[in-house]
Amino acid sequence: MNCNTPTDICFSFAGFQARGGLTDVHGDGWGIAFFEGRGVRLFLDPQASSGSKVAELVRSYPIHSLNVIAHIRKATQGVVSLENTHPFQRELWGRYWVFAHNGNLHGFRPALRGDYLPVGGTDSELAFCHLMETLRQRFPEGEPPLDALFATVQEVASEVGRHGEFNFLLSNGAFLFAHCASRLTYIVRQAPFASAHLKDQDISVDFRELTRPGDRVAVVATTPLTDNESWTPIPAGTLMLFVDGALRAGPATTCAFTPANPPSA
Numbered sequence: 001m002n003c004n005t006p007t008d009i010c011f012s013f014a015g016f017q018a019r020g021g022l023t024d025v026h027g028d029g030w031g032i033a034f035f036e037g038r039g040v041r042l043f044l045d046p047q048a049s050s051g052s053k054v055a056e057l058v059r060s061y062p063i064h065s066l067n068v069i070a071h072i073r074k075a076t077q078g079v080v081s082l083e084n085t086h087p088f089q090r091e092l093w094g095r096y097w098v099f100a101h102n103g104n105l106h107g108f109r110p111a112l113r114g115d116y117l118p119v120g121g122t123d124s125e126l127a128f129c130h131l132m133e134t135l136r137q138r139f140p141e142g143e144p145p146l147d148a149l150f151a152t153v154q155e156v157a158s159e160v161g162r163h164g165e166f167n168f169l170l171s172n173g174a175f176l177f178a179h180c181a182s183r184l185t186y187i188v189r190q191a192p193f194a195s196a197h198l199k200d201q202d203i204s205v206d207f208r209e210l211t212r213p214g215d216r217v218a219v220v221a222t223t224p225l226t227d228n229e230s231w232t233p234i235p236a237g238t239l240m241l242f243v244d245g246a247l248r249a250g251p252a253t254t255c256a257f258t259p260a261n262p263p264s265a
Helices: 010-018 053-059 123-138 146-161
Strands: 002-007 030-036 039-045 065-072 088-092 095-102 167-171 176-180 185-190 195-197 204-206 216-221 238-243 246-249
Touching: 010 053, 030 095, 039 053, 039 095, 065 095, 065 167, 088 123, 095 123, 123 146, 123 167, 146 176, 146 238, 176 216, 185 246, 216 238, 216 246
Parallel strands: none
Antiparallel strands: 002 065, 002 216, 030 039, 030 065, 088 095, 095 167, 167 176, 176 238, 185 216, 195 204, 238 246
């Protein structure tokens, strides 16, 4: 989730939680990260989210955030364990960065110089370390303009994607990158708001009762979380950038990149 005003994700999380072992087969752990200012609340559990007590805690605790990344794991590389549970977190340029990956990379063995090393045994964390190391080496003086950052993330996504399926979400609390290799979809909720109904739980919410006219929220998921809203599939091979709940960069047919200063989180 990426939005222009601090928002809770309780509604979407109810559908997300059910997909971890109840309505889907992804039962090898789950995690969620909430950005608050320059800090991050990170909850991880190697248990299936549908039966996780940690998930119940998160669901009952309406944390308000501008950027949220959540992940349900189906293990392909690395044992089911806490250190292999997404999202992963690292520091770069004085900010926390959070990353979650869906897919499987084959023969991916980048030569890391040691700035970032994986703690667990997943291809996902290794790819994240490679991405962070590339950004640090490419821009040693600090965070670059957003257009240069976008181009570099896109370059690394293409490089890593040659090894397999590389769907991922990446955020530093000011914006959200979403890269689609095979399946990702998104929706931007803004005025005029309406009601929404979850696909995975019989739960509805009327956003007209919970929002203000200027609110805007972008939600990205592997498949739509609701069954009465129009979600937009992200084309394979596409990197998208969301800022303040709006699509800032993506396919040329959808949105041209406009350099901008990232908003304060």
